[in-house]
Each structure stands twice: as structure tokens, then as C-alpha cells.
Amino acid sequence: MKTQVQPPKWAIDFLEGFCPDGLFECILGDLLEQFDADVEQYGDKKARRMFVWQVFRFFRPGIILRNKFKLKIINTIMLSSYFKVAIRNMQKRKLYSFINAFGLSIGIAFCMLIYLFIQDEKSFDQFHVNKENIYRLEEKSYDTWKKDNEDPYRRSAYLQTGLREVLKDELREVKMATRYNSGASGIVRYGDKIFTEKLTYVDGDFFKMFSFPLIQGNADKLFEHKQEVVLTPAIAEKYFGDEDPMGKTIEIDVNGNNSYTVTGIINKAPANSSLNFELLIPQQNRPYYDRNLDQWASYSTPTFVQLAKNTDLQQFSDNLDKIVDKYMSEDLRNWRERGNIPSDIKVLEIEYTNLSDIHLHKAVSWEKASDPQYSLILGGIAVLILLIACINYVSLALTTSTSRRIEVGIRKAIGAQKGQLVYQFGFESLALAIVSMVIGLGLVVLFLPAFNEFTNKSMALTATSLLELGAITLILTLFVGLIAGSYPALFLSSFRPAQVLKGGFTSRLKVGFTKPLVVLQFALSAFLIISSVIMYRQMQYVTTKDLGYNQDQILAIPTQTGWNEEANKMVSRFRNRMQQDPAVISVAGTSSSFNQGWSQYGYEIDGEQKDAYVYAVDPYYIPTLEIELADGRNFDERIASDSNAVIINEALARDMGWEQPLEKHLNWRNDSTGLGAKVIGVVKNYHFLSLERDIEPMFLTMDKENAGYLTTMMVKIAGDDIPAALEAVRTGWKGLAPDKPFDYTFVDEDVARQYASHQRWMSIMGLSTGFAILISCLGLFGLAGINAVNRTREIGIRKVMGAELMNIFVLLNRQYVWLALIAFTLAAPLSYYVMDKWLSDFKFAISMSWELFALSMGAGLFVALLTVSYHAIRTAMVNPAETLKYE
Template sequence: MMIHHPQKNNLALRFLSWFCPPALYEGIEGDLLEQYDQDAHEIGTKAARRRLVLNVLRFFRPGILLRNRFSLQLINSVMIGNYFKVASRNILRRKLYSFINASGLSIGIAFCVLIYLFIQDEKSFDQFHASKERLYMMHGFEYNSKASGPEDQFHKIAPMQMALPQVMKSELPEVEYATHFAGNSGLMKYDDKVFRENVTYVDADFFRMFSFRLINGNAEKLFVTNDEVVLTDAIARKYFGDKDPMGELVMIGERTLKVTGIIESPPANSSLDFQILTPIQGSRGYNQHNLNSWLNMGWSALVQLHPGTDLANLETKLDKLAEKYMGEHLQQWKQERKVPDGIMPYTFRFTNLADIHFDKSLGGRRVSDRKYSWILGGVAVLILLIACINYITLALTTSARRRMEVGVRKVAGAYKRQLVYQFSVESVLLAFISMVIGIGLTVLFLPAFNSFTGKGITLDLMEIPSLAVACLGIALLVGLLAGSYPAFFLSGYRPVDVLKGGFTTRLQAGFTKPLVVLQFAFSAFLIISSVTMYRQMEYVSTKDLGYDQHQLVVIRTNAMRGEDSLKIGERLQHRAMLNPAVVSVSATNFPFAGGDGMIYNIMNNRDGKSVSGYVVDANFIKTMNMKLALGRDFDINNAADGINTIIVNEALVKELKWNDPLQERLKFSHSDTLGSRIIGVVRDFHFNSLLSDVGPAFLSIDTHYGRLDHILVKIAPDNIPETLARLQKDYTMVAPGKPFEYSFLDENVAQQYGKFNRWMSIMGLATVFAILISCLGLFGLAGINAVNRTKEIGIRKVLGADLGAIFVMLNKQFVWLSVIAFLIAAPLSWYAMDQWLSSFHFRIEMGWPLFVTGMVIGLFIALLSVSYHGIKAALINPAETLKYE
């Protein structure tokens, strides 16, 4: 059989041979071709050809419903498979650029996945409780007479009155359960094991309110008596090993308690952190005086409300509760603080448990800030955009080599949309390869990321589906976002320009320069931010704090309530001074960098100003290497210095506006007519972090202000391990059976800035990733530039240009692009870092040297990235580039 239409020959024979045996050709050939001629005359050749194919399919497969839609699906599936086959071949053929692209995208995806895990962990806090919508933390809402605006007219006070939980439970029908939650530290002893642990005092309702799993014990029968204790599984293993701890007796402080329950340790995403639970009724502060005093606040209070509680109505009842128990005090505060009419100076309010993780005003060990999730999310988006821009520039770098491919495909009948599909499939396939690598990098980097962020994120089977969906979403987004522009750009080549013989290797990809400027601006923003953070933390760690924090060991006496901590301290000081490696020894009631001392109200101006008081010994100022501005130090031989005699700091003198402080006295109550005598003024010292200003404070050697339960030992910088071993031996001699607990003061000071150091590390890590990916982008742009100017380089070399001149010619544009990027990034980074530095009362100034430093770093990295292509292009033999001209 012969088909006499040359244009239809291949098409007809191919489909006829696919769908029927040769014997069946006869009898249908004429009908098919006659119908084809008619269709071609009426509707055009392409449509007629399509109808011919469909007629053959319908005629020779009567047992299968080969309709138009199925045929198109079959063709599309074949084409999609072909897209992936060609895409994989192109990726393997261009190994260098594929590796660079996959590396950049995988790093970006890994960083995004880590940030996704971080944000998910932040959002998961306290979500595991069955009654989470009905759990609330109580707090005071106090009028601020010094408010600068409506936003800070009231501020929260987390510590509550001792009696509040039980009063709410008995007088407010909306309250189902209520509990205290008060933490403290104490020595726990079992057999010969003695350690200092965190002890939390709660009510029996605690086990009914929260979903912490009780491993052993009955929640309904716990805390029937006050001598019970519930241990977490971690503490139980620490003290009892494999032994069953139920019913065993342990000592916490001076109390003997019976283990009646084992509870699972709170997860890392719990705002309530505890190790040991014991009844609030057994705490030292639980007494009738504190139960009756509504001015004494020091315990957290948590409640569970009944379902369907009207919160607005409950707030009205809380106002009445405050009036009932604090009415007289409220009226007094209203007059003293000049509170406007219609506003209560103090009332009770509540915050849902799921929100306290993000509420800094409520304190807590695991408090965070929502803005950091937004910051990290923004940084992740920047990293992803940098990776996408990097892909685009590298794709355009190799587009000159693919012009011939595009031209041949179009001549063979490929449509532009098919070429767009082809290049898009390559992008998505490369993104999926990058996703697999990125997941591997996520697993690899997760431990380091946890240490940077202070998190305990783990990947378990329950999280894999959500993580897989997130990774697939990121991969598709990156593939489509990064591959769209190169796909349309490459598919736009005209075959006549490529194949007519006048093809030039010069590539006009002007869109890449703004992209690289934007990409490098992102990187410059991160560079400047990281440099600023580093400089601030360096400033914090080197600033003069008003005392010498180095080689200063802080040792706890661990004295019980019935013991004389002063005697333990004196004996330890005496033995320590026999060690030639010990320079000086002192004692205090509060270690510095541990917060304020005891807070006292002073009545010199009858306005109740507060001041921090520290109990020290006579060697304190010398040991801490503090400086006196006026007066003298304490004299151990002067008995009068131990009674109503204090040394104040400069901040207190300034606060009270004293002209001659040595002639003044400090009064602590309205009835204190004599007051404490001031013998000296010490230079301001930072007993808190540099986040706040130095507050008024005083030092006293009168032990009625507090116990000297911390020993400060100044040691020589040599042979520190041997000195510590000797101190431990001395401590064991004077305090047998107690754990030797020590720390270095400079480490304690550094811990105050742990959160800021972690964020500096995260920003540093993000900056490294951004710079790495940006360098790959600059590498791609340098490749474009080298391709564009290959002939020009050859001509210049023939005319005598040396290597240096060509290198400068090729790379000077990158210097300008980097300068433009830094000009864009500078104001943005200045604003962002100014907001970050606002957390510090003592901060660096963001002057021009800071931005110049960031710019120099960025320029150096940029030149390093583009040097390869510049040197390679300059070394090419001009005969190779000009032999066809």
C-alpha cells in the first residue's frame, strides 16, 4: 500500500502500523486520505492531521475507549516522561553548574526547613494540654503613674498573693481548679547522693489541670499530706537508678518527704518547667501571715476555668475581688500615685497558658518573643530568594550554549510552551534533588542549630509527614520561582537568528545585574547585622563593670536554715587563705550577675523609692577590686561598722540628690528616725546586666539584712584546676556531706547575654549561608561577563593588554554592583540593628566605621568570588577566540 501524500506519509503509516496489522490497511486508506484532504481544505493542515490521528485511534481500538481526552492524556504522559528524561540528561551533562545550583538550593532549603522547625516548635508551646483553652495564669495589672503613653499605662506583675488561688476557687464559680506554682532551689539527699535541685511547690489540683503524664501514683490521691514529693523520671533515675522509688524517703532541705508519685519530665515545649513537686503547704512561706497579707506577692497562680466561661464577666468579678480584699490599700495607692478617677490602681487579670511563652512581662525560664520568629522567618525568605536569584544567574550563564538546542527544537516543530515546560521541569527536578540533599543537611545541622537556639528539636515519626509536605512545598516553590524567568528567556530565542550562521556568543542578560544587586544587598544586610551584633557583644564582654570579674570563683555554702552559714563561710575563708594560689576571699548574700539583692523601700523623701541591698563582709570591696569615690571601706576591727552602717553607690546619691552623702542617713521606714549611717560612696557597679541602667544600691556588713551564703574567692590565673581541687578539699572539711558547687563570675556575667549570643550565632550562620550562595551567584554573573567579552579580551591581548588590566576591566563592574548593594542595605540594616540595640541601655554607636567594615568584608568576598572567571578569561590564548573572525 502506498500513501501518495508526502506530508501525510509518515504520520499515517506510523499510526496505522501501531494500531492494526498490515492486512487491514486496504479498504480504509482511501477513506482516511479523502477525509484528510477535505479537512485540510476546510480547517487547515494541523487540525486535519490531528483528526487523522484520532480517527485511526478510534477505528482500530474498538475495545478501548480511545477518545480525544484519553489520546491527549496519553500523548501528554509520553511528553512529560520525555521532559524528565531530557532534563536529567542536561543536569548530568552540565555537572559543574548543576552541582553549584544544587548546593545553593540545598543550603537554602535546609535553612528554611530548620527555621520551619523552629517556628513550629515555638507555636507548639503548651499545646499538648487537654484543657489548654481553659488554662490561665493570673497576674496583677498595676497602674503606672510614670507612663509615657497609653501602651504602658498599665504593667503586669506576675507574682501573686499567697491566698489568691484558693479564694478564687471558693468564691468564683467559673474557676474549676487552682494551684500555686512557686519554684525554689534546695539540697536533695538520698543515701550518699546530695545535689542541689529545683523544687516546685504546687497544690493537688496541679495534677488534674495539666496533661503531664503520671508514670506512677494516683492523681486523685496525691498530696493528701504535706510530707509528700513527686519526682520526674529523670530525677528518679538520678537518685534511685533502676530501683523503684515509690514509698522511699528523701530529704529536701531539712524536711523528710515520701515519694508518692513519678511524673514524666516536662517536654521542651512546656512553659512550666519542674524537676521535683511538693505541696505548697509545706513551703517555708506558707503561713498565716502570708495568707492574710494581700500586699505580699511572690507566688505564681494558675487556674482552670469551667467550659463556656464568660471572660468579660469574670474580669468584672475579679475587680470586685480586688475591692473586697485590697480596698483600703487601693484607696491609699490611688491618692499616693495620683490615679485618675474611674481607674483602679491594681486589679487581677489572666493570660491564657498558650500565650505566656511569648509574654516577657510574665517572666519565666522559657519565655520568648514572637518577633524573633518573624525575624527568622524573614531571614529564611531572604536565604531562599538569594538561592533563587543564584539559580537564575547561573541558568543564564549557560544559556548561550543552549541557543543551538532551542533553535533546533523550534525548527523540528517545538512550541514555545513546550520549551517552557522543558526548562521548568529541569528547574523542578533540580529543586527536588536539592530538597533531598537539603533534608540530609537538616539532619546534619539540627544538633548545632539546637545549641545555637537553645532548643531541643527532634525529628520523630509523627513529624515526618508535615516535614515532608513542607519540603515538597519549598521545593516546588523554589523550582517554579527560580526556573520561570530562565525558561521564558531561553524559549524566546528565534531559530532564524541561531541557525542562519550569524550566531554570536555575546549574551544580553541585562536583568541579571539588578538581580545580583538585590541578592548581594540581602547578603550585605546580613553582613552588617552580624558585624553589629558581634561588636555589641564584644562591647558587653569587655566593658568595665565597676569590679574585676576575672579569676573570681563563687562557692555556695549550702547551709541549711538551722545552720550558721556565717560559720561555714568563715571556716572556708580561713582555710582558703592558707592556699598561696588564693589572692583574696570575701562573702555575700547574692552573687553578682544573679539579679538584684534584697529590695528595700527608702523613705528619705517619703515617696517610697526602692533600692537594692547587698550583705557583704569587710573584704568585699577589696576582693571585687571596686573603687571608692568618697569616704572609706568597712573596718573589720571597728564594731560600729556592723550596725546601721552602709556604703552606697553613686546612683543612689544621684537619685536622692545629695550634695554631701557622708553627712546623710538612709531611712527604710517612716518610723526610722535615725537611719543608717553612710561611711562611703562606691563607684557605680553593674549588679545587673547592661540591658538596664545602674540602679541605686547599698552594701552592709550587718547580717540582719541576710545570710552570707556565697563565698567569693579571687585566685591566681596559674594552675586553676589544682586550685579548684584544693578549694573542694577545704569545702569538704568545713561542710561534710554537702555538694561542692562553684562557678566563675565572668561565666555568670556572660550567661546574662545568652539569648543575645544565641541570636548572634544564628545571624552569623545565616550570613555564612547567604554569602556562600551569593558567591555562587556572583560566580555565575562573572561567567556571563566572561562569555560576553571573550572576543574583546582577545583583541585587547593582541593589542598588548596585560593580565592585570584585563582583570580590572572584567571585575570593576562587580565593585560598583557591590557598592550599590551596600547603599541599599545600609539604611535597612541601620534601622533593624537600631531596634535590636534598643534592648541594651549601654550600647555601641552605629557610626560609619561599622558600615565601612561591613562593606570591605563584602567587597573582598565579591572579588574573591569573581576572580576565577576573570583570571581564566585573561589567560585564554587570543588565537582561540579570534580564529573564526
């Protein structure tokens, strides 16, 4: 008597798949006979393992190559049938088809948008031909003022002005080098056209190192002379219109008026460039260039070098160390002595970063530097949203499966094989996924401009990129369609025809695996909800917090005179001109406005290294901003000694340990013959920097020779009619300085721009939260549908027994409340941890109280109940006679 134990079916299927038809019967018979013998001798488990081993032994070229490879290709008639059935089922179940397609399309669209974002991040500076050999040099110096024992180093892209020439002269591996100073501004004049423009100072090698195409001009001859200028097409058109700008002369006013000849037109830097420019002029024209050229203790100039191919970078590093020792040995020795720096610590070294890596190298501040974690976070969110969409597909497919049990039973009864049914349902899944792909691509095109606004990008869909995106989307869609549709296809094809046709099939679906997935969905949504609420509250706190000064209706107007004595005179003249105008309340002068720069001084007092921020101001500064004095008095122009006095903030008094600061002097200039600047007042702490930073020691002074000139006017205007007040200020400016452009910003807008990156992330999180909530609600909708199907008969009986609509509603929705509570319980610790890390960037932040979590939970529960109420109400209102007949 043969054993009833059977060998693994998958092994037999595998054998049939690679074995020729003529050999399969014979080989399988021998294997089965051997299997029966092995069962008697070794037992069931070992016999099954041995059977698998024997099957794999036949998987060899001698067997496989004798196969004629007759592939079982689904003929076109069958495909046509599958297509017709798929279309008919989509039309029959319009609601579920729409929800499935919409959910998948959102997931696909979000993934594609994130893909475009990541590709854009990776594409920065990749268009340069010599990118592999171009490096940005960087300073890494021991910071004696930094209170961080783990990383007491300062990293900056700003180096010595004279370093470029030394490197080209003394290091053979340096083939080309250019300095790059951007962000400065100057007044540009041509004829009657006068504007303020951003200036970029570079060297002649710039045009040969980088691949910014020249439209006109010779890259090998540019900037051979000091008075040359290269323009972008937009600037050329702005000043010259249809004229040929080459050879024309324009005037640029930076600390004095100079004439420049246009010798080149260069394409504007693309959006994915770390270097940006509008108007390029030689480095030799930069203010204080000659003075800084030999100042090796002055760090003011970013420098790029192009090395010879196959340069040994370690040798290059050693040579940089030799340059530092050669030109800065005395400065470094003094630096080490003043800071008591141990001999085994390098005081200063020059490091470098490849051009391709600059954008994602956040350790060194740069205009367009980005955190690579942004891409990882967004990529993770995209994958999770797509996963949620796939879970929804499975849930909704199972919800509708019982309505197709008769179809499956009849198909099997007339001879359909399980594989054919799997093909059919799999084809339906792919068809729905393709529909979702088309909708998803449409959503990408529709929402790309808004996504650019959220992420501060300039991504565009060209024909090439759209083709690439379409190909990737198709691959992703086919993968999602196969993965998401595989389980429903196998589930539907497993219905037994005898049970279905005899009425023995139960419509109750086992969804034990679905609930944990839905909890995971909602937990992710809850995490995003909580995070979004906390981010919103923090940004609301930042924008409404009392900063210690009045920023309303204050204009910041540059004096347009340069860094000289004329700036102070301009402030006085403008104040005198506007003091009779009721539209202007007051005019004050300062060396820099909020979020428009700052100056920090380091000094030594009693052998201890100290530092403080310093602002040059006039006596009108404190009353114009309504800064409150805690002690002492304001500056007075009538008192001669006030020109060297200082007004400190409470943070500086605390840092110095002064209990009676008005009796002290602040020797911030390290005056060896005097006591230093007399402290005449103490202002209450106000936020002159971002709320991301603590209020640090700061002082105000009228010492223009050491602290700088009043290059910015703070003009407080009347708030009754702002447009009229602006026009009055503009008229006053034109009457005083008709040859200079009138530029201004509102101080409150400048302050708000400090948090632009956080605002963008809040917007991105809000967008992600909206997508996740929407798709998760679709998942809850599917689960509610399954639950309604499972409890159809129960609800009918309860209604016959007198159950009210509200009782049934509560009965059906009670489990979703529990699922939501479980989800929030899981999400709360994670969101607390992540948001605590995010809030740590702010020295002044909200506290994450339980009210925020309760609010988020309440919102989540409301959305969940609103989502599942459709099925609950629909099921509760069905006639009991119909529901009992359903079973």
C-alpha cells in the same frame, strides 16, 4: 481587504483549552469575522476587548460539559527522553549544575530549619488536654517608681499566696487552681547520696489540670498530705537506682531538714513546655508560706486556674476586680495616697493569659518566654535566602543558555513545538530542584544539632516529623523549581531556528533585569554583614568592658544553709578554715552574687518615692572584688554601729542630690523614730546588673535582719593552678560541711550568661550572613558568567590589539565594584536603623562609627571580587582566535 490587526493570542489559546474540538473551528471562525467587523467600526483597542468578552461568554457549562476532556498527557517515552536529556546536561555542565543544586539546597535547608523553629515556637504547651480553659493570672499595677508616663504599669506573674484558695472558694467558674513556684533549690539526701536539686512547689490540682503523664501514682490523691514528693524518672533513678521509689522516704533540706514520702513518678516536662520541674513538693512546704498566706501586699506566687467550659471571660474579669476590692481595698487606698495616683487610674488589676499564649507573651517575664518577632525575623531571612537562591538559578541558567542554541534550533527544525521545549527545560529545572531537595534534607539532618545550639532548642526529627518535613519540602521544591525555571525555559524555547542555524543568532544576553536583582541580593548580604560586625563588636565590648570590679578567679559558692543566721556563721567558719591555704586569697559573704538574684527596696524620703538595690555583705566584700571607694571607708566589724550603716554607690548619691553624702543618713527602712542608716562610704559605680541596664542606685549593708543573710560566699582563688585551687576549696568545704554538697560557679561565667540570648542571636545572624554571602556569591558568579559570554568577542579583539591581562581583569570586574558600592549604599541606612534599635537594649553600647561600615564594605568588596575573578581570569586567558571564532 481584511485588517492586519490580530485578536489577543492568549484569548484564542484559552478558547481552545476549554472548547470541544468539534466546536472550536466553527466558534473561532465566527469570532474572527465579528472581530474584523468590530475593528472597522470601533477601532483596534475596543475590538480586542470585545473579542475577549465574547470568548468569556462561551466559557459556560453548555460548552464546557460537551468537552470530552482529552488531556494532552506526555507519554512515558517523552518523559524518559526528558529525563535522559536532563541527566546528560547536568553531567555536561558539572560546575553550573553543582552550584545551582548547592545554592538551592542551602536555601531549602535554611527554610526547613526556620520552619522547624517556628513550629516549635507554636507548639509550646499545645499538648495539654485542657489548654483552652487554663489561664495564668498576672498582676498589672501602677508603678509609682517607674519613670515612664506612657506605660507606668508593672506586669508580673507573681501574685498573693492566698489568692488560690479565695478563687476556688468564691468564684464558681474556677474549677481548679494551682500555685507554681520554680527555681528554688534544696539539699536532697537518700542514704549516702547527697545532691542539690531544683525544687518546684505546686498544689494537688497541678496533676489534674496539666497533661504531664503520671508513670506511678494517683493524680486525684496526690498532695493530700504535706510531706509528699513527686519525682521525674531521672531523679528517681539518680537516688534509687533500680529500686521502686514509691513509698520510700527522702530528706529535703530547705531552711531545715524534713522527710518526704515518694507518692508519684511523673514524666519530665517536654522541651516545648512553659512549666519545668524535676522534684515536686506541696506549696505548704515553701519557706514563709504561713506568713505569706494572709499577706495581700506580698507578691510571690504564680497562679494558674482552670475555668469551666464556655466561661464568660468578661464576667471572670469583673469577678477578679471584686476579689481585689474585697481583700485589698485598704492597701490600694494607701497605695493611691502615697503615690498621688489619680482616681481614674486603676491601682491594681488581675489579668490573665491563656496557657497556649504564655510562651509568646513577652510582656510578662517567664522562664521560657520568647519574642514572637524572632519567628518573623527568621522567617523573613529564610524567604530572602530562598529568593536569592531562585535569582541565582535564573542567572546561571541564562549563563549556559547560549551553549544550547544549536540544540534548540535543530529540535525546532525537525518539528519540536515550543510547548515541548518548555516542558523539557521545565523538567530539567524540576529535576535539579529535586536533587537540591535531597541535598537540603541531608543538610537539615546534619546541621539540626548545631542549629539547636544556636537557638537553645531541643528539636528532634522523628519519623512523623521527618515525613511531614519531607512533604512540605517537596511542595516547596516543586514550587521553587517551577518558578525559578519558568523564565529560563521560556527564554530557551524562544530561540528562532532559522537565525540559530544560519549563524545569525547573537550570543549577547540581555540581562538588564538581572543586575538589579543581584544588587538586591548583595544589599541583603551587606545588611547582614554590617549587622553581624556590629553585633560582634558590641558583644566583644560587653565581655571586655571594665565592670568596676575584678571578676577573675572568683567562685560563687552557696552556703547551703537556707535563709537564716546559720548562713552568716558558715561564711565565717569557711573563711577561718581557708585563710591559711595559699590557694585561697580571700573569702567574702553576700546575700546574692552577680546574675543570681537581687533585692530592691522602695522607700519614701521627704514625700518622694525612691528605690534602690540592696545587698547584704560583710567587710571582706569590697576588697575581695576590688571595688574602688570614691569616698569614706569600708565596713568594720569592730565598730558596732556599722551593723546598721550603709555604703552607697555614686548613682544613689546623685539620685538623692547629696553633695556631701558622708554627712547623710539613708532612711531606707522608713524609720519614724530615727534618722536612718548612717552613710559611711561611697563606692564608685560598678555594674552589679547587666550592661543592658543603667547603673541604678544601690547600697551595701551589714543589716542582716532587714537586708538578708549571707547566703553566698565569694571565694577568690590563686590563678596559678586553678584545678588545684578548686580541689583545695572542695577539700575545705568537705571538712567543714561533709553532709552538704559542694556547688560553685565562676563569677565571670555568671556575668557572661546575662548575655546568652544576645550571643545566640549573634550566632544566628552569623549563620544567616554566611548563608546569604555564599548564595549571593553564587549569584555574582552567574552574573559574571553572563558578562563573560556577552563580551567574549570584545575581549578577543582587545587581546589582538595588545590589551594586557590586568587591563582585561579590571575591565570585566569594574562593574561589580559599582554594583557592590550601590548595594552597600542601600544596605547601610537600613542596617544602621536596625542595629540602632538593637543597641538601644543596652545602656552601655558601642557607637556605630564609619570604620565599622568601611570594614564591612571592604570585606564585601573583597568577597565579590574573589567570586567574579574566576570568569574574568578564564575569559582573559582564552586564545583570541578561539574567542573570535566563537562569534
